[in-house]
Amino acid sequence: MSKVTLDGTNYNDWMCNIKMTLRYEGKxxxxxxxxxxxxEANVTPKQTDSYKKHYDDVTKFDCIMVATMIPKLKRLYVDYWPYNMNLDHVEKIHxxxxxxxYEVVKTLMTCKLKEGDYVCNHVQRxxxxxxxxxxxNVNFDExxxxxxDLNSLLPCYDQFILHYHLNNIKTILTQLHNLLQIVELGLKKNQTPNSTNASILTIGKNKGKERKGATKKNWKSVAHVGSSNNAPKAKSSSNITSISDPK
Incomplete structure (x- = not known):
């Protein structure tokens, strides 16, 4: 049997070792x-024998228990009987x-997903x-x-949370974590312009330029037509002048 020394942080391991020894000895x-x-003057011989046996047993195992402690704890429990020693340890542990x-619950309640953090790392934490x-030994309902977990998410997950509650989705924690990773991928894709959005932007820009070009081209066409109409008029004017002059 391995020897476990109580140092104040390993009570469960130490007590398991002590109980195994007591069980082996039947004590x-x-x-x-x-x-x-x-x-002794007011008890029967049988009660006296029972007391002496009990005294011998607790003295023996009191020595074993104190001997397997660090020096600081030895000085503290040297005058304790095993029953009182164990009771004091249990009260301190509780x-x-x-x-x-309290500290863990406080941290858990204030834990929030931060911008830029992966939801997988957050839910694992x-x-x-x-x-x-x-x-x-805290009973924590799943x-x-x-x-x-849902309350700790960023506002961009509100749509998923609403869908989760409205559809009364029943999952375990592992399944919820998988769903959140899928939602995270969708959110990241929406944050980056995809090829469709890029093409829409390109088409919009081209349409604007095309309108300007068409207007300018039509203006030139109108100007050209106007000049061609004026030319014949000038030419007919010169012809009339030459005919009307008899000289």
């Missing part, structure tokens, strides 16, 4: 039953877990927070996790 009760002092839970809460 698991020392963690569950508190030893109570007795007055207090630490409560503070840890939020998933790690959820898994962290589960490790410290539907609540999905709602938090």
């Amino acid at each position: 698991e009760y020392v963690l569950e039953k508190q030893i109570v002092e007795i007055d 207090k630490r877990a409560h503070q840890e839970k 939020m998933q790690r927070y959820v898994e962290h809460l589960e490790r410290i 539907e609540l996790a999905i709602d938090l």
Whole structure:
């Protein structure tokens, strides 16, 4: 059996090792039953024997438990019985877990997708927070996790969120993450002008230039027609003058 030294952060591993030792010796009760002092003058011999056996067992395993701690913890628990020692550890762990839970929940609630970040990295980060809460025995409903994921998205995902709720889509977190990646790809394509949009812009520009050219060309045509009409008039005028002169 490997020896695990309690350093304040590995209580579960340390206690698992202690319990295996107690089970092997058949002394698991020392963690569950508190030893109570007795007055030997007012108890039966059987009660005295039971007390002495209990005292010997807790003394033995008290030494084992304290011996597998770092020096700082040894000085703290040297006068504790196993039952009280374990109870104190559990209370501290619960207090630490409560503070840890608060910090993780606070971070999870304020976690938002930022401009330029990949939605895949964002949802994986939020998933790690959820898994962290589960490790410290916090029951976290998957539907609540999905709602938090959706609430953390940018406004450009509002249409997808509306569609998701209106159609009462039922997914697990993994499926939601896949859907969000597909939506992300669609949003990126819409942000970049595609060939269709580019061609529309080109056609629009060409149409504008074509109108200007047509107007200029028609103006020249009109001018040319006007000059040709004037020429015959000038010519007929000269002919009339020559005929009317008898000299």
